[in-house]
Each structure stands twice: as structure tokens, then as C-alpha cells.
């Protein structure tokens with residue numbers, strides 16, 4: 001080795017050392033926040049991999065402890081919406097997405113939507129003839145609920161049974177709303193009893209058993225593993241293995257070591273109906289109210305539907321996708337009236353800090369969905385219902401209602417716990433709205449005027 005070789009080696013070593021030091025700086029340079037030192041070329045990649053944690057820690061993706069009443073209905077938090085962030089939630093949500101809202105499934109359920117919308121229009125006509133007016137909310141609830149029941153069980157079920165199920169859903173919703181004692185720590189853990197409030201608890205227990213008999217009966221009679229029994233007056237439509245309940249029979253959530261029991265099946269199916277019915281029907285009712293109060297908007301929507309689908313042909317999913325005004329009406333309704341003003345309660349997965357405050361793990365963290373849509377800096381005249389905002393040239397054009405690109409509205413929540421059925425929910429609303437506006441001219445009921453609303 002001559003002098004030149006030695007010089008080259010020394011120089012190379014010095015350069016490598018400088019490069020190493022530069023690459024592994026702990027941050028804080030140019031005003032940037034400090035970070036852990038990284039390695040040349042790969043930076044912090046190995047540290048991230050070795051941590052065995054996702055790149056973005058989803059801090060607020062869990063759910064808080066339930067009140068005793070709510071626990072009764074979530075059967076120990078074994079539902080997608082109530083499960084704490086972890087393997088159980090992941091398994092239930094993955095199954096939900098694969099069986100209900102994957103593009104393949106949504107397409108395969110189109111016969112359900114056709115059947116339900118036809119029945120919906122028939123019921124509206126009959127009600128109008130009999131009473132001279134229709135109750136939008138009640139009719140829409142029934143139809144949406146019938147679609148979701150059919151998705152769960154693969155069967156067309158008579159209206160009376162749908163009404164019964166829907167009544168129970170309403171009672172469950174009312175009874176499990178947060179009550180004053182839920183906010184009193186002293187009454188949450190009364191010794192020895194899982195039900196600190198005798199009166200609501202008795203009512204809750206009886207509602208829970210009504211729910212089990214309404215839906216448990218449905219599930220066990222609709223499908224048993226491998227073979228199905230037909231119940232009189234039910235029209236079994238899907239083949240074995242195609243209904244949501246079928247997928248649940250084979251599901252063995254991690255950490256449980258056994259398949260789901262009857263109670264859990266009932267709870268998981270009722271979750272689909274309760275999560276989807278009231279939210280969708282509420283959005284439809286608000287949209288109809290605005291279309292009634294704004295006849296020009298109703299006319300414009302009618303013209304768009306007829307131009308695209310004609311006066312009598314079936315309105316297809318592809319048709320509604322090509323109706324920008326219909327989409328604008330639905331988006332503006334979600335913006336102006338998010339069906340739930342708060343998303344479901346969230347909880348941090350571990351003690352953390354938000355806005356300088358300590359947030360203990362499991363504390364309820366409530367997100368108000370309307371704050372962003374009431375902000376005049378984002379939405380001029382936020383109190384006005386104006387679908388045109390969402391058309392080309394409007395301030396809402398290209399707004400993504402799931403908040404993936406930018407958070408300008410969040411009717412379905414945002415992040416990991418976002419509603420997994422947002423696309424399906426929107427599709428139901430668009431199809432029903434297009435059909436209702438094409439089939440009828442909507443006006444306020446007799447003896448009511450726009451001013452009296």
C-alpha cells in the first residue's frame with residue numbers, strides 16, 4: 001500500500017464518518033422538531049419495523065367503556081362499532097367489509113334494492129290514496145330496514161315483521177342513549193350489580209329480550225350452518241353462504257378460541273340494521289324537506305332524473321352515478337344536516353395529550369361533526385341549503401365526504417373508525433331520492449305552508 005492508497009482510505013473513512021453523522025442527526029435542524037437518530041440510506045426504517053407498530057399510530061381509534069345498559073346490547077362489546085381497537089375489532093370489521101360493502105357484494109345486492117324500492121313506491125302510493133299524505137320518515141325507515149334485513153339474512157321478510165324489528169330498533173336506540181347516571185362515576189360501578197339503575201335496567205333487559213326474540217328468531221330460522229330452514233311467509237332469496245349471517249357462523253374472532261354464540265350473532269346483525277336505518281332515513285327526510293321547500297331544486301332534480309333514466313325505466317346504480325345534481329343534493333344535505341351530530345364516542349388507545357391537555361386512555365372523546373360544516377371560512381353562508389355549492393365552480397366541488405383528502409365535512413366520521421358503509425349508505429339515499437322525486441311531485445301536506453315549518 002503506497003501513500004496514495006493510505007490517503008484514499010483515510011479520505012473515504014472521513015467522508016463516510018461525516019455522512020453518517022449528517023444522516024443520523026437527531027433533528028432540530030432548521031427549526032424542525034427533533035426526532036430519533038436514523039441510519040444512513042434507510043433512515044428510521046428499521047426502528048419503525050422493530051417497533052411492530054403502524055407508521056401512523058391511531059391514537060383515538062378505540063371506544064370507551066360502555067354503560068351497563070349499552071353493554072347489554074353490545075353483548076360484551078362484540079360488535080364492529082363497540083369493539084375496542086384491536087384484533088377483535090379488526091376481524092369483525094374485515095368480515096363486515098368483505099361480506100357487505102365490498103364492490104362485489106354491493107353489486108350482488110342490486111336485486112334487493114330493486115325489490116325494496118318498488119315496494120317503497122307501492123307503499124307510498126297506497127298511503128297517499130288512503131290518507132291524502134305520506135309520512136316520509138316512517139316509510140323510508142321501513143324500506144331501508146328491509147334492505148338491511150335482506151342483506152343480513154338473504155330473505156324477503158313480510159312488512160309486519162320488518163315493522164316489529166324496526167320498533168325494537170327504535171326502543172334500543174332510545175334506551176341506550178346516554179343518561180345522567182352514565183356521567184356519574186359513583187353510579188357506574190355499583191358493587192355486585194351490573195345494572196346500577198333499576199328502572200332503566202329492567203326496561204333495557206326487557207328490550208334486549210324483545211330484540212333477541214325478534215332477531216334471534218330470525219337468525220336461527222333463516223340459516224343454520226350448512227343448511228337452511230324456510231319459514232312460512234318468508235321468501236328465501238340468496239343461496240347458502242351469501243347472506244351476512246352465514247359468514248358469521250364460521251367466524252372465529254382472534255383471542256376467543258371459539259365461534260360466535262347466538263347472542264353475538266343477533267347483536268352483529270342488529271348492528272347492521274341499527275347503524276344503517278336511522279342515519280339513512282334521517283338524511284332522506286332532510287333532503288325531502290328541502291326539496292319540498294325549494295320547488296325549483298325539486299324541478300331541477302326531476303329533470304335530471306328523467307333526462308338520464310327516462311320517465312318509467314328502472315333507475316340503475318350507473319344512472320345515479322351520472323347525476324351530478326342528485327349527488328350535490330345528497331352532499332349538501334349531509335353538510336347541512338349530518339345525521340349524527342357527534343360520531344360514536346372514541347377513546348385513546350393509551351394515555352395521550354391533545355391540545356396541551358392530558359387525555360387518559362378510555363376517557364370518552366366526543367367529536368362534533370357539524371363544527372367544520374358550520375364554519376363560514378370553509379362554507380360561505382353555512383346555514384343555507386344550497387346544492388349548487390357541490391357543482392363545478394362551487395366551493396364544495398370535489399369535496400370528499402369521507403375526509404380522506406381534506407376534512408371539510410365528516411357525516412361518516414373520519415379515520416380508522418369511519419363508517420365502513422358510507423358508499424352503501426349514499427347509494428341507498430341516492431336511489432330512493434331519485435325514485436321518489438320522479439314518481440311524485442312533493443308538496444307540503446294540506447293545511448301546512450312552507451312558513452309553518
Ligand code: HEM
Nearest residue numbers: 080081275276279280339343344411412413417419421425
Ligand atoms: C347515511 C347513512 C350513514 C351515516 C350518516 C353513517 C354514519 C356513521 C358514523 C358517524 C359512524 C361513527 C364513526 C366514528 O365513530 O368515527 C358510523 C359508524 C359505523 N357505521 Fe355508519 N352511517 C351510515 C350508514 C351505515 C350503514 C348502511 C351501515 C351498515 C350497513 C353502517 C354501519 C356502521 C358501522 C358498523 C359503524 C362502526 C364502525 C367502527 O366502529 O369501526 N352505517 N356510521
